Amino acid sequence: MSSAEALPEPEEPGTQAHASRVLLRFVEGLGETKVAAETRVPAGTTLFDAASWNGVAIDSTCGGHGTCKKCKVRVVSGSVPVSSVDSRAFGVEEIRDGWRLACRAEAHDDVVVHVPPLQTRPKAALAGVGRHVILRPAVQKRYLELEEPSLEDQRSDVERVLAAMDDLELRVPLEVARDLGRTLRAADFRVTAVICDEELIDVQPGDTSDRLYALAFDLGTTTVVANLLDLSTGVPLAVRSMLNKQQPFGADVISRISATMLDPDALATLRARAHETMDELAGEVCEHAEVAREEVYEIVVTGNVTMLQLALGIDPEPLSMAPFIIAARQLPPAHASDFGVSVHPRAPAVTFPALGAYVGGDIVAGLLATGVTLDRRIRLFIDVGTNSEIVLGSRDRVVATAAPAGPAFEAAQIRCGMRAAEGAIEGVTIADGGLSLQVIGDSEPLGMCGSGLVDAVAELVGAGLLDSTGRFVDDATAAAISPELASRFATIDKERVFVLAWRGNDPAASVFLSQRDVRELQFAKASIATGWNILTRELGVEVGDIAQVLLAGSFGSYLSAASAVKIGLVPKMALTRIVSAGNVAGEGAKIAALSIAERHASRAILEEVEYVELSGRTDFNDLFVDQLAFPS
């Protein structure tokens, strides 16, 4: 009897596993009893990828091509089909005993797998939200000292180079073949091969194997971030961000798409603007880290669907109107040059897949960085913005949707709204009948940013100055609560407002919150709350089952957890369980650059996460009205 049969079946009653998922247990040690990891993955996932995503290191030098024969594992319970490479690595007896090459062994049933101890300890990096990433980039270099050809050894130049790396099966592009003969002979057949995934992208004279870099981009609608990574160490060498140069075409994706519909030249211009932004950032980080652009051999790009389609010159119009159709869930293979980024001329550009028109690669990157699809706990992921993406689930099943929150959080439609820059009120506290403000840069308040807006509304609701329907109370009620706060009410253009920061005595010149601003926020938060309420229904769980809320994106980082709960933007729970996860899209891009297994995981997310379209739903409006009110 194999030891695994003794392990208890972990299925709990009521938690129906996703139909196409299988349970894998990786065990270590001689007794095969130490469970290193336990995970549910989509049927068909290789044991190698599943182990890697769960931090279980398996030996490999070929990157999963079935050629290095190092990733030997033994299936000790359950069965895994024999792949075509197994017969090259094992005898009949060993195959019968369950030995498989993990990189080609697809799990189609629940299995227990014994992983032999490693020969070498892999490098690893911490990235994302507590993710332990085993360093195995798609890019690698090999220094080769080749035999010179002779009449007895007339192998072609390409064959000679490939034979020196016979653990890999590489494609050789025409451009590399073109210069190979000259390079080999000029360098006395001592060269460095640059490999990206399954392609030999360069052969360089001499030994350059210690110089190996990649760029990870978060191509945001507002901000673009570039991270330069040293792929031999996993260390980020430089990071820079700048506003997306598409800004003059509008703050949000809809206005950018509209621009392309009004002007036939706008798509080309928007594309060029994105390219300029990305290339300028590439130049800055390379210069800072003293890395030549040609030493960057891969770029990873994440961003929402509109940003990626615009950057690649793909018509975005079908994204903007029902039924909201994207060009491709996984965009075709591209090169850095397709994004206008001047690095190595044959550097590929890796993009993340998208779940739908409004749940794009940035969210998939975020899920990769936070491990939502790997975790046992049910977690709620919200990227708050003009379009808010909401994901709910655990490793058993994950559902996702997009909620059109409107521009409240970007503060664009808010009368005194402004970006989160110096002078923006980012925090509001009402205590003891008085009001205090946190202003960015500790300077004179000039307006309020999204987090300030949420705080202000939350505090006013808490103080009783806004009722649960979102109406400012009348002066008498206000005065009864606090004369100081009551004095801040005023009327501008027949609209009732609450002054946060006076400038002189004129309310209209001051920083204030208007009744309409409150309505904007109500609509936004109701939209988001409706989103996660529908997702709990889809998943068949209660709001109380949610173990953690991850607030993603730059806005999520500033938002106060307490205020988010107070206005009902997130479910009510202990504040420590509401986590500002930061720029998880950018982290996801870094992870994909550092690990090819994690990159595969991001593609698996596409199959694992179900997209729920809200626009077609009959229950949306009812739920939305319910969510408009502030929790009491």
Added chain:
Amino acid sequence: MSSAEALPEPEEPGTQAHASRVLLRFVEGLGETKVAAETRVPAGTTLFDAASWNGVAIDSTCGGHGTCKKCKVRVVSGSVPVSSVDSRAFGVEEIRDGWRLACRAEAHDDVVVHVPPLQTRPKAALAGVGRHVILRPAVQKRYLELEEPSLEDQRSDVERVLAAMDDLELRVPLEVARDLGRTLRAADFRVTAVICDEELIDVQPGDTSDRLYALAFDLGTTTVVANLLDLSTGVPLAVRSMLNKQQPFGADVISRISATMLDPDALATLRARAHETMDELAGEVCEHAEVAREEVYEIVVTGNVTMLQLALGIDPEPLSMAPFIIAARQLPPAHASDFGVSVHPRAPAVTFPALGAYVGGDIVAGLLATGVTLDRRIRLFIDVGTNSEIVLGSRDRVVATAAPAGPAFEAAQIRCGMRAAEGAIEGVTIADGGLSLQVIGDSEPLGMCGSGLVDAVAELVGAGLLDSTGRFVDDATAAAISPELASRFATIDKERVFVLAWRGNDPAASVFLSQRDVRELQFAKASIATGWNILTRELGVEVGDIAQVLLAGSFGSYLSAASAVKIGLVPKMALTRIVSAGNVAGEGAKIAALSIAERHASRAILEEVEYVELSGRTDFNDLFVDQLAFPS
């Protein structure tokens, strides 16, 4: 007992099979007794390819991707490993009974395979030397009427198109994704997909499925030939040839390579000249057949290694000096644009593999067209030229070499040599003591081309006017043979000559054959004869075992079989067994355009044919001296 066990073992004593080959028998009919084909193929060849190369048609719509599940065959004797796709097509019982999908079933042992009758009769074309080619081009079109997207069906545009062709697994290039949304919507989701191999190269509005073309090029050092093929019928629509515009850089490959070594810009120029030649031909054949250039979706290019490397901009220098190294036996994937041919912008360019620096893709194409590696008989293939390629063998084993014959056959170094154009003596007959000439265009003789040279020498040897060492006999001996012929001897610049066609009384103004001309031809034919003599040694056969001689190339077509035997250029045998095979390189290119299975066969030739390098051999010089003499 399966019927196959009753079949006699075809191995004859003494014909040792090639170590890595297996014997396949394809049987038809209910009793499984009718042998449709019997062939030896390299171990690992799929049953599908092997059947196709031997004219046995197996159903398929997916082109061998394991998705259409139509290519069902049953292994009735011997065993074939179960592939990953078999479980999708068959039950356990059927797999146990030997059912396999032929496209993925690799033969590693001798097997007998039952092929079910076809559901549909495949189109076929006759091409090459009696080759029956089943029409299955890499290029195909599919007219699709797609469901329009809705909120209930939000599949991406790419997924929607691919789902309508779920028997294929296609890559979608970025350029196609870029325009797809617009095309689908402009055409009301009625489009034609253009597929080349595993790539979706275009999606066109409406139904264009009846327009499907390819170009087959023979990129010769002297002449370039273009064939336009209708891929829906297999019919060649137009053929044109012109001189390679690289001609000003020298008549042979060595002078072209030298040009690139002397002038750093020459490679770019030579490349451009090849591109101009090919593109001009493409324009001519398309215009003639009223086919738009954009309707040509693939080009196939064959040519010697130097021509292909020059056309692709790959430095040819290592080809020209020992140890004669080529860039790659199989050149990397290329596009028509890499050859400067303006057809469909994403049309691939398919090239043939090369066996060595001087046995290139043109020879592999020739072997494909003549079926040397498929035939039971031992055949000798000679492409006569400045560099002569020689191949010897049968389906059991094939060896190849290149013999530097010098320019005698091109008539470049011959004093009265000229191209095979109007006015060239192409045939010479000596009978009844008199001499008669065949002149191209029945016009006044201006010189002699290669076949005229061979004929003249053969006839003079036959008449006794040239002795077996290649010396003209003295006047007395000549006069004893024939006074008329003796009167044609003269001396020009102290060299003895034989006048073929007088112009007035001045021998120097006439068309003559000089003693040095005879020596040139002797060296050339000795080089070639040494080549095939060494190959018979390599193969372990006698010259008498050779069943057929195939004379390839335009020169081979003109050469008289009798004269070739008389001078010892080819082995002595019945003249009917010496076949002028014509432009087999061009035929091979056409075959590869018409059939993806044949194209696979051309790649298999690379593994099947052993290249023998003559320059390193110690027995070359001895044999060469033996072969200098003319056979008595």
